[in-house]
Amino acid sequence: MNKKKTDTKTKKQKEGKAKLAEIMPAKEAGKEATAIAECNDRNCPFHGRLRTRGRTFEGRVIRKFHKRITVEFERMIYIRKYERFARKKTKIHARLPECVEKQVSIGDLVQIRECRPLSKIIHFVFVKKIKDKEEK
Ligand SMILES: [Zn+2]
Numbered sequence: 805m806n807k808k809k810t811d812t813k814t815k816k817q818k819e820g821k822a823k824l825a826e827i828m829p830a831k832e833a834g835k836e837a838t839a840i841a842e843c844n845d846r847n848c849p850f851h852g853r854l855r856t857r858g859r860t861f862e863g864r865v866i867r868k869f870h871k872r873i874t875v876e877f878e879r880m881i882y883i884r885k886y887e888r889f890a891r892k893k894t895k896i897h898a899r900l901p902e903c904v905e906k907q908v909s910i911g912d913l914v915q916i917r918e919c920r921p922l923s924k925i926i927h928f929v930f931v932k933k934i935k936d937k938e939e940k
């Protein structure tokens with residue numbers, strides 16, 4: 805006597821898999837958002853080979869470009885003829901590494917440090933953000 809076996813697949817397993825698939829994309833998206841800690845930028849003081857030396861300045865970001873920021877700060881100079889101090893502004897172009905590009909926006913107070921000349925106008929590199937821009 806031969807009895808045919810009937811396959812009875814449980815539907816519960818399939819449902820379980822479907823639920824997992826729904827959750828997975830959300831987890832992957834979360835990982836991408838937090839994985840900006842590394843970058844392939846060669847001229848990055850944190851991950852690349854760029855060394856910093858020399859002078860350090862703090863100033864406001866007044867313009868932002870791709871991989872570059874313009875930092876401005878005030879300094880006082882003494883004018884002997886008038887025996888008074890005058891305010892002067894200094895603008896410096898600084899390299900902005902890829903990994904911190906999204907964190908920095910116009911108006912922020914940042915610290916920049918001197919490095920080897922990266923181009924005709926860029927001899928400084930972004931080191932850290934001190935303060936967010938002040939909202940009025
Ligand atoms: Zn980096």
